[in-house]
Amino acid sequence: MTVNEETPFSSEEKLVQLQALLTQEDQTAVCDFFVDLPDTEIALLLESFPASDREKIWVCVPEDLKGEVLAEVGDDVRSALMSEMALSDVSELTKDLGAQDIAEILDTVHESVKEAVIDNLDDSTREQVQALHAYDDNMVGRYMDPSTVNIKQDVTLETVQRYIRIKGLLDETTQEFMVTDKDNRLVGSLGLVDLVKQNQEAEVSEFMHQSVSLLDEMNVHDAAVILRSKELRFAPVVNQEGILVGQLNIDHIMEITREDADNTLLSMSGVSDDEELFAPILSSAKSRGIWLGINLATAFLAAYVIGQFEAVLSQVVALAVLMPVVASMGGIAGSQTLTVIIRGLAMGQVGGNNRWWLFNKELWVGALNGLVWALVVGGVAQLWFDNWMMSLVITLAIVINMTVANVSGIAIPLLLRRMKIDPALSGAVILTTVTDVVGFMSFLGLATLLILT
Amino acid sequence: MTVNEETPFSSEEKLVQLQALLTQEDQTAVCDFFVDLPDTEIALLLESFPASDREKIWVCVPEDLKGEVLAEVGDDVRSALMSEMALSDVSELTKDLGAQDIAEILDTVHESVKEAVIDNLDDSTREQVQALHAYDDNMVGRYMDPSTVNIKQDVTLETVQRYIRIKGLLDETTQEFMVTDKDNRLVGSLGLVDLVKQNQEAEVSEFMHQSVSLLDEMNVHDAAVILRSKELRFAPVVNQEGILVGQLNIDHIMEITREDADNTLLSMSGVSDDEELFAPILSSAKSRGIWLGINLATAFLAAYVIGQFEAVLSQVVALAVLMPVVASMGGIAGSQTLTVIIRGLAMGQVGGNNRWWLFNKELWVGALNGLVWALVVGGVAQLWFDNWMMSLVITLAIVINMTVANVSGIAIPLLLRRMKIDPALSGAVILTTVTDVVGFMSFLGLATLLILT
Numbered sequence: 049m050t051v052n053e054e055t056p057f058s059s060e061e062k063l064v065q066l067q068a069l070l071t072q073e074d075q076t077a078v079c080d081f082f083v084d085l086p087d088t089e090i091a092l093l094l095e096s097f098p099a100s101d102r103e104k105i106w107v108c109v110p111e112d113l114k115g116e117v118l119a120e121v122g123d124d125v126r127s128a129l130m131s132e133m134a135l136s137d138v139s140e141l142t143k144d145l146g147a148q149d150i151a152e153i154l155d156t157v158h159e160s161v162k163e164a165v166i167d168n169l170d171d172s173t174r175e176q177v178q179a180l181h182a183y184d185d186n187m188v189g190r191y192m193d194p195s196t197v198n199i200k201q202d203v204t205l206e207t208v209q210r211y212i213r214i215k216g217l218l219d220e221t222t223q224e225f226m227v228t229d230k231d232n233r234l235v236g237s238l239g240l241v242d243l244v245k246q247n248q249e250a251e252v253s254e255f256m257h258q259s260v261s262l263l264d265e266m267n268v269h270d271a272a273v274i275l276r277s278k279e280l281r282f283a284p285v286v287n288q289e290g291i292l293v294g295q296l297n298i299d300h301i302m303e304i305t306r307e308d309a310d311n312t313l314l315s316m317s318g319v320s321d322d323e324e325l326f327a328p329i330l331s332s333a334k335s336r337g338i339w340l341g342i343n344l345a346t347a348f349l350a351a352y353v354i355g356q357f358e359a360v361l362s363q364v365v366a367l368a369v370l371m372p373v374v375a376s377m378g379g380i381a382g383s384q385t386l387t388v389i390i391r392g393l394a395m396g397q398v399g400g401n402n403r404w405w406l407f408n409k410e411l412w413v414g415a416l417n418g419l420v421w422a423l424v425v426g427g428v429a430q431l432w433f434d435n436w437m438m439s440l441v442i443t444l445a446i447v448i449n450m451t452v453a454n455v456s457g458i459a460i461p462l463l464l465r466r467m468k469i470d471p472a473l474s475g476a477v478i479l480t481t482v483t484d485v486v487g488f489m490s491f492l493g494l495a496t497l498l499i500l501t
Numbered sequence: 502m503t504v505n506e507e508t509p510f511s512s513e514e515k516l517v518q519l520q521a522l523l524t525q526e527d528q529t530a531v532c533d534f535f536v537d538l539p540d541t542e543i544a545l546l547l548e549s550f551p552a553s554d555r556e557k558i559w560v561c562v563p564e565d566l567k568g569e570v571l572a573e574v575g576d577d578v579r580s581a582l583m584s585e586m587a588l589s590d591v592s593e594l595t596k597d598l599g600a601q602d603i604a605e606i607l608d609t610v611h612e613s614v615k616e617a618v619i620d621n622l623d624d625s626t627r628e629q630v631q632a633l634h635a636y637d638d639n640m641v642g643r644y645m646d647p648s649t650v651n652i653k654q655d656v657t658l659e660t661v662q663r664y665i666r667i668k669g670l671l672d673e674t675t676q677e678f679m680v681t682d683k684d685n686r687l688v689g690s691l692g693l694v695d696l697v698k699q700n701q702e703a704e705v706s707e708f709m710h711q712s713v714s715l716l717d718e719m720n721v722h723d724a725a726v727i728l729r730s731k732e733l734r735f736a737p738v739v740n741q742e743g744i745l746v747g748q749l750n751i752d753h754i755m756e757i758t759r760e761d762a763d764n765t766l767l768s769m770s771g772v773s774d775d776e777e778l779f780a781p782i783l784s785s786a787k788s789r790g791i792w793l794g795i796n797l798a799t800a801f802l803a804a805y806v807i808g809q810f811e812a813v814l815s816q817v818v819a820l821a822v823l824m825p826v827v828a829s830m831g832g833i834a835g836s837q838t839l840t841v842i843i844r845g846l847a848m849g850q851v852g853g854n855n856r857w858w859l860f861n862k863e864l865w866v867g868a869l870n871g872l873v874w875a876l877v878v879g880g881v882a883q884l885w886f887d888n889w890m891m892s893l894v895i896t897l898a899i900v901i902n903m904t905v906a907n908v909s910g911i912a913i914p915l916l917l918r919r920m921k922i923d924p925a926l927s928g929a930v931i932l933t934t935v936t937d938v939v940g941f942m943s944f945l946g947l948a949t950l951l952i953l954t
Contacts, residue, residue: 059730059849067853088732096850098858209697218698223676240693244662245671276759277512279541279752299732302755306729309762310844313769317840318833325845326855329862333869336837340830340874347829348881354822355885361821365814368821369807372828372937376800377793380771384789387770391763392778396512397549400520402779405551409782416786421793428801432808484825 062089063096070104079108087113091120098326099128115141119149124324126156135161139168147176147194154181179293188271189264191304192285192294198226199252201235206248208238221299223282226292227256234261234284234292261286264293271296272304273396312390315472318343342477350375350484357492360500366433367495370442373425374491378449378483381417385410385457386475393461393471406458414454415447422446437499445491449483456482515542516549523557532561540566544573551779552581568594572602577777579609588614592621600629600647607634632746641724642717644757645738645747651679654688654706658696661705674752676735679745680709687714687737687745714739717746724749725757726849765843768925771796795930803828803937810945813953819886820948823878823895827944830874831902831936838863838910839928846914846924859911867907868900875899890952898944902936909935 062085069078082090090109094102094117106129109117118126118141130138130153138161142150150173154162166174176194183189197217199208208225212218225243227236236256246255261284262271275283281298311321318339323332354361354371361368389406392398398406426443430436460478461471522531535543543562547555547570559582562570571579571594583591583606591614595603603626607615619627629647636642650670652661661678665671678696680689689709699708714737715724728736734751764774771792776785807814807824814820842859845851851859879896883889913931914924 059726060852063849063855064853067855071854086731089730092730092848092850096852096855098855212697213700216698218694220692220694222694239673240697241671241673241675244665244693244697245669247666273512276755277542277545278539281751298734298751298755302729302751302758305755305759306762309759309766313762313766313844314840316766316770317836319837319840323841325841325850325859326862329865329869332862333866336834336866337870337873339837340833340870341877343829343833344826344874344877347826350829351822351826354825355819358818358822362815362818365811365821366808368814368818368824369804369811371821372807372825372941373797373800373804375825376796376803376933376937380793380796381789383770384772384792387767387772388776388778391766395545396516397545397778399513399549400517401524402516402520402549402551406778409779409785412782413786413789416782417790417793420790421797424794424797480829484829488825 059089059092059096063093066093066105070101075104075108078105082108082110082113087116087120090117094121094129095125095324095326099328102129112144115143115145115153116149119145119152122324123156123322124327126153130156133157135164138165142169147173147180148191151177151180151190155185183264186267186269187264188262188266188268188285188296189293191268191300192264192296193221194294196226196284196292196295197222198228198232198292199238200229201227201253201256202251204249204251205243205246205255208243208252209248221297223298224259224284224295226284226295227252228292232292233290234286237284259284262296263288268296268304269308272301272308273394275301276305277396308394312394312472315470316387316390316476318477339477343480346477346481346484349481350488353485353488354492357488357496360492360496363501364435364438364495364499366435366438367492370429370438371488371491374442374445374449375484375487377421377425377446378453378487379480381414381450382453382457382479382483383476385414385454386461386471386479389458389461390471390475393465398462403458403462407455410454410458411451414451417454418447418450421450438495441494441498442491444494445487448490449487452486453479453483512542512545512549516546519546519558523554528557528561531557535561535563535566540569540573543570547574547582548578548777548779552781555582565597568596568598568606569602572598572605575777576609576775577780579606583609586610588617591618595622600626600633601644604630604633604643608638636717639720639722640717641715641719641721641738641749642746644721644753645717645749646674647747649679649737649745649748650675651681651685651745652691652705653682654680654709655704657702657704658699658708659701661691661696662701674750676751677712677737677748679737679748680705681745685745686743687739690737712737715749716741721749721757722761725754725761726847728754729758730849761847765847765925768923769840769843769929771930792930796933799930799934799937802934803941806938806941807945810941810949813945813949816954817888817891817948817952819888819891820945823882823891824941824944826878827895827898827902828937828940830878830899831906831940832933834867834870834903835906835910835932835936836929838867838907839914839924839932842911842914843924843928846918851915856911856915860908863907863911864904867904870907871900871903874903891948894947894951895944897947898940901943902940905939906932906936 066081069081094105097105138157142153142165154165166177179194180190222240224237224239226234227238229235237259238252238256242255260280264285264287283296284292285294285296287293314321320335323335389398422443425446426439429442430439456479461475464471464475519534522534547558550558595606595618607618619630632647633643676693677690679687680691682688690712691705691709695708713733717738717740736749737745738747738749740746767774773788776788842851875896878899879892882895883892909932914928917924917928
């Protein structure tokens with residue numbers, strides 16, 4: 049099947065088709081729709097409907113895919129789908145899944161159901177699931193695939209190939225074999241490509257390479273950054289003793305990469321990273337409400353600053369008219385810098401003495417843009433209100449606010465990081481507070497000094 | 502080498518080490534630093550220094566990696582590094598590179614250098630480079646790897662394996678073989694895993710599968726979304742006639758995925774997606790200035806609205822004090838919705854009749870949060886200014902503004918998308934304009950009606 053822009057193929061078009069089928073209430077057609085769809089697409093579709101429609105879709109998901117689909121959907125959707133499920137259903141669903149998927153699904157169910165399901169698993173899967181659950185959910189160990197294909201270094205490539213065929217090992221995602229010693233300590237890895245490409249009489253040791261391995265308790269986001277910077281598609285995972293415990297695959301690296309980028313975007317806008325698009329009204333309202341409350345506190349701080357200048361405001365009402373322009377220009381300039389710096393921090397490009405270079409740069413960018421746009425604002429203000437003194441005041445205030453905004457845009461995320469706080473989460477609100485307060489204070493303060501009679 | 506949090510290993514720590522070596526002006530130590538570093542990390546380091554330091558680093562990059570590093574760095578950094586390069590240097594650098602890397606590098610050089618370098622290439626590479634350059638830079642064809650390993654369907658797996666070893670085919674990234682007919686038309690593909698795992702006497706046709714193929718002229722961002730939703734690590738690329746022309750690999754899918762997520766973040770903050778962190782002051786100031794100018798126009802629109810209410814402002818100066826609170830709460834509420842919807846659109850989850858469900862949801866989330874926080878603001882205002890009428894006015898204004906903000910947060914991106922404008926780019930500025938104008942108008946308008954005497 050060849051894909052191009054005209055093929056009815058994109059997720060959105062599939063979604064519209066499924067909506068139409070559901071509206072026609074034709075159960076058979078809905079069920080036919082899922083034949084041949086991969087689990088990942090079914091999961092995305094499930095997430096694209098409000099809870100009320102999900103049940104109608106769920107009954108049509110092919111039985112042999114239900115487990116994988118459940119492992120794939122977000123936590124909220126999974127909880128909703130599983131809330132009514134009997135223990136026997138959960139056992140049935142998890143029967144043929146890998147340890148990773150089972151561990152993921154069991155995170156959502158009641159402790160009692162979880163234990164019962166784990167008891168029903170075969171020995172090796174149970175051990176793997178328990179091993180995964182032993183890690184915190186931001187550790188590499190929680191995301192790794194515990195089943196690896198292990199080989200010894202003193203056998204020939206030909207022997208490895210025969211061994212694989214006899215044992216029926218390898219799944220679609222295998223890219224590397226782990227070379228281990230008799231104590232299961234990692235000594236290197238052999239690429240599937242080399243297994244095929246190289247002289248079959250040679251021993252594994254001749255073509256194995258030292259791969260970058262990850263410690264199981266390492267933070268998985270840091271691990272993803274490292275693997276990405278090296279363009280690695282895979283990494284063995286070892287414990288403190290150097291014993292091989294699993295591998296981290298490209299799919300998970302990609303998933304974590306995308307989640308990290310998403311989370312930055314959501315955090316900066318004050319949305320919780322686990323808010324589902326189709327979450328119920330009350331739950332969305334509650335999760336966004338917290339951020340609104342924090343913002344309100346900072347808005348009142350800005351209002352308090354303005355309140356200190358009531359005298360000049362009551363004398364020159366035009367100040368109230370132009371006031372938001374000063375705050376707004378500072379806010380935009382600051383958030384441009386903030387975004388550039390947060391992205392640079394995420395990529396590991398900001399550190400050591402280049403901070404001072406960047407500081408200096410942002411200071412000048414702020415001052416330069418501040419000057420240019422301050423003159424424009426000053427000009428417009430003069431034409432509008434014909435008050436030379438006020439035009440001078442707003443020109444100065446904008447230069448000050450935009451310069452401070454740019455410097456804050458780099459200082460705030462660096463300080464937050466030193467305090468081990470995620471700059472994406474609180475950077476924006478602190479920055480806005482700074483630009484509002486500095487903006488109103490410089491504008492109304494200068495006005496008090498120069499205009500108030 | 503095992504990686505954990507304590508290993509001096511992250512990009513940032515590497516960066517600090519290199520900074521220290523450069524400060525000591527110890528050229529040998531700097532050059533030693535690059536031994537064993539992969540091209541991707543060298544590229545990231547080069548991008549982490551201002552232009553003035555880059556030359557000192559560049560001379561230390563191992564000769565055999567310079568080509569790959571150049572292909573890896575951003576356009577701005579590449580232009581700067583290549584600006585002084587002679588034709589012979591460029592030819593030398595590109596000598597051993599793949600067609601994709603050569604095409605990427607030649608995009609940055611002068612037309613005359615480009616033609617000369619292409620003339621010096623061997624026949625097959627020249628053809629591939631010219632084929633890549635024939636595509637627009639948002640097309641799949643521009644990102645594909647034109648060299649594929651093609652096999653016929655009626656040979657045995659064993660024969661394929663022998664053929665590969667004799668020809669020395671396969672590079673590290675090979676995952677699938679293309680099965681083609683005599684006219685080079687794609688008939689399917691065979692996984693490297695299956696080549697090893699399955700019965701070696703069997704023919705390719707028995708284990709080949711129909712893979713999703715992409716049309717060469719398709720938009721590469723759309724292609725990445727599709728491959729991701731199917732968790733595919735690879736796709737063959739064909740032209741209109743069904744002839745195989747190349748393959749899109751996981752590395753490029755991942756790169757495009759990350760770029761898209763990055764671009765959303767940058768666009769929403771009004772930063773150009775090709776602004777380098779260490780770009781010169783003037784160039785950054787200019788690229789951010791445009792956005793500041795657009796914002797200024799909308800800020801003046803808001804100021805104009807306030808200007809219409811000078812009468813009530815001059816009578817009740819407390820209105821000027823509280824005015825920014827109304828605008829700010831609307832702005833935050835709206836941008837929460839905007840972000841959630843832009844993300845949903847990017848994932849293909851918003852479409853068809855679920856828009857109305859989302860509309861309804863956002864309306865209620867806005868009204869609910871509006872009501873809760875309006876009461877809080879009203880209460881604080883009453884305690885502060887002891888003016889019942891004004892407290893009522895601000896309570897009403899906040900309910901109105903937050904409800905309108907949430908509805909605009911979904912309406913604006915949907916409208917922009919229908920007009921084929923990227924909602925991430927202009928959504929935020931339009932939304933702020935709406936929340937400012939509605940906020941000031943409802944607050945000061947109600948005040949005029951209810952308070953002005």
